[in-house]
Amino acid sequence: MQCSTCMKIWDVGGTECPYCGGSPVQEVEPDWQYGYRLKGEEGGGIVMDRRQLLRGAALLGLAAAATGSGIGYAATRGGGGSAEAGPREQVAAATATPVSVPAKPTDVEEISRHPMDMPRTADYTLYDKGQYQNVVQRAGPITQEVHFNLAEVVATMVDGTTMEFWTFDSTVPGPMLRARVGDTLDFFLHNPPDAQMPHNVDFHAVTGPGGGAVPLDTPPGGSSNLRVKLLNPGIFIYHCAFPDIPDHLSHGMYGLIVVEPEGGLPPVDHEYYLMQSEFYTERGGRLAYSQLKDAGHLANSMEFGNMEQPTFVVWNGRPEAVAGHRAIGVHNDDRIETGQTVRLFVGNAGPNLVSSFHLIGEIFDKVYVEGSFDLVNRNVQTTLVPAGGATGVEFKAEVPGDYIAVDHSIFRIHKGAVASLHVEGEDRPDIFNPIKTNNLRSAGSH
Ligand SMILES: [Cu+2]
Numbered sequence: 001m002q003c004s005t006c007m008k009i010w011d012v013g014g015t016e017c018p019y020c021g022g023s024p025v026q027e028v029e030p031d032w033q034y035g036y037r038l039k040g041e042e043g044g045g046i047v048m049d050r051r052q053l054l055r056g057a058a059l060l061g062l063a064a065a066a067t068g069s070g071i072g073y074a075a076t077r078g079g080g081g082s083a084e085a086g087p088r089e090q091v092a093a094a095t096a097t098p099v100s101v102p103a104k105p106t107d108v109e110e111i112s113r114h115p116m117d118m119p120r121t122a123d124y125t126l127y128d129k130g131q132y133q134n135v136v137q138r139a140g141p142i143t144q145e146v147h148f149n150l151a152e153v154v155a156t157m158v159d160g161t162t163m164e165f166w167t168f169d170s171t172v173p174g175p176m177l178r179a180r181v182g183d184t185l186d187f188f189l190h191n192p193p194d195a196q197m198p199h200n201v202d203f204h205a206v207t208g209p210g211g212g213a214v215p216l217d218t219p220p221g222g223s224s225n226l227r228v229k230l231l232n233p234g235i236f237i238y239h240c241a242f243p244d245i246p247d248h249l250s251h252g253m254y255g256l257i258v259v260e261p262e263g264g265l266p267p268v269d270h271e272y273y274l275m276q277s278e279f280y281t282e283r284g285g286r287l288a289y290s291q292l293k294d295a296g297h298l299a300n301s302m303e304f305g306n307m308e309q310p311t312f313v314v315w316n317g318r319p320e321a322v323a324g325h326r327a328i329g330v331h332n333d334d335r336i337e338t339g340q341t342v343r344l345f346v347g348n349a350g351p352n353l354v355s356s357f358h359l360i361g362e363i364f365d366k367v368y369v370e371g372s373f374d375l376v377n378r379n380v381q382t383t384l385v386p387a388g389g390a391t392g393v394e395f396k397a398e399v400p401g402d403y404i405a406v407d408h409s410i411f412r413i414h415k416g417a418v419a420s421l422h423v424e425g426e427d428r429p430d431i432f433n434p435i436k437t438n439n440l441r442s443a444g445s446h
Pocket of ligand 1 (some may be wrong): 199241250
C-alpha cells in the first residue's frame with residue numbers, strides 16, 4: 001500500500017497510513033523496473049506535470065551515465081530524456097519527487113573518503129588532525145600515535161537527499177591506518193561535547209577482549225586511550241561497537257587497518273582504499289538510488305536493517321563517490337598507465353551483505369584471500385569479501401579504458417555499488433581488438 005499524503009509504502013493492507021495516519025491509501029504492486037507502481041494501472045493515476053516528467057527522465061539518464069548500466073538503455077528505448085516518456089518513466093519520475101521530510105542542512109560538504117586518501121607507507125609515527133606525520137626510517141618495530149575524532153554529521157547521500165552519518169574524522173570510511181607486524185598502536189579516541197552518544201572502536205587487528213571496544217567506550221566530551229601491540233599481519237577492518245552495534249555500524253562507523261608483514265609489502269605503482277557498506281532507510285530497498293534523488297532527509301531504519309533490505313549499497317560512503325571526477329586514475333598526479341601495477345585494499349563493513357568483488361574487464365593477478373598476506377590466490381575473476389572482512393587484490397593494467405568495480409550480486413549497482421577506474425595508454429589490439437562494433441553507447445569508454 002502507498003499513502004497518498006506522505007507517499008510511504010508498506011507491505012500489508014489497511015485504510016490508514018501507519019506512518020502519518022493519512023488517507024486515502026492506494027494499492028501498489030511490484031514493478032520489474034522501478035520497484036512498484038499503482039496496482040493494475042501501469043503508471044496511470046499518478047498526476048504529473050511536464051517539468052516533473054522531464055526531471056525524472058533526466059535523473060534516469062544521469063544514473064545510466066554513472067553506472068553504464070542497462071537502466072540507461074531501457075530509458076532511451078522507452079523515450080526517457082524526451083517529453084514523450086512512457087508510463088514506466090512517469091512512475092519513475094513520480095517516485096523521485098515525493099519528499100516526506102525536507103533535506104537538512106549539511107555539516108560536511110563531502111561524506112566520502114576518496115580511495116587515494118590513504119597512507120602510502122607504514123613508516124609514520126603520528127596520525128593526527130587527518131594527517132599522517134613524522135615519517136621515519138624504520139629499523140624495526142615502531143610506535144604509532146593515532147588520534148581519531150568522532151563526528152555525528154548530516155551529509156548528502158544523493159543529490160537532494162540527506163542522511164545522518166556517525167563517523168571517524170567526518171568521512172565514510174574513516175581514515176585508513178597502516179602499520180607493520182610488531183608495531184605498537186597508541187590509539188586515542190576523542191568525542192566532542194555536542195555528540196549525541198558514546199562511541200568506541202573494535203579493531204579486528206587487535207588481540208584482546210572486544211578488539212579494544214570496551215576500554216575505548218568514549219562519552220560525549222570525553223576521550224580514551226588504548227595501547228596495543230599488533231601481533232598478526234593482514235588487512236583488517238575496524239568499526240564502532242558501542243551498543244546497539246548494528247545501529248552504529250549502519251551509520252557509517254568503519255575503516256581499514258593494514259598490518260604489513262615483516263619486510264613490508266612488495267612495491268606496486270598505485271594503491272587505493274575501497275570500502276563497501278550498506279545504508280538502511282525508511283524507504284526500504286525497492287528503488288534504485290537514482291530514483292531517490294530529491295527524496296529529502298531519510299531516517300535510518302532498523303526495521304529494514306533487520307530485514308537486510310538496504311536502500312543504498314555503496315563504495316566509500318555514498319553512490320557515485322568513486323565516479324566521474326572522483327573516479328580512480330583520472331587525477332593529474334595519479335594517472336594509471338598501461339603496464340603499471342595496481343593494488344586495491346578492499347574492505348566490507350556490511351553490516352549485513354557479503355560482497356562478490358569484481359572488476360569488470362580485469363582479472364586479479366593476485367588476491368590476498370580474506371585479507372591474509374599468507375594465502376595468495378592467482379588469476380581470480382571475483383573474490384568474496386565477508387561482512388566484517390577485507391581483501392587485497394593486485395593487477396597489471398594492460399588495456400586502456402574505463403573499468404568498473406562492482407559487487408557482482410549485480411542488482412546492487414542499482415543501489416550504488418559502482419566504482420570507476422581509468423587506465424591510459426596506447427591501444428593494445430594484440431590483446432583487445434574490437435573488429436566490428438555498432439556503437440550502441442555514444443558515451444563509450446574509448
Ligand atoms: Cu558509534
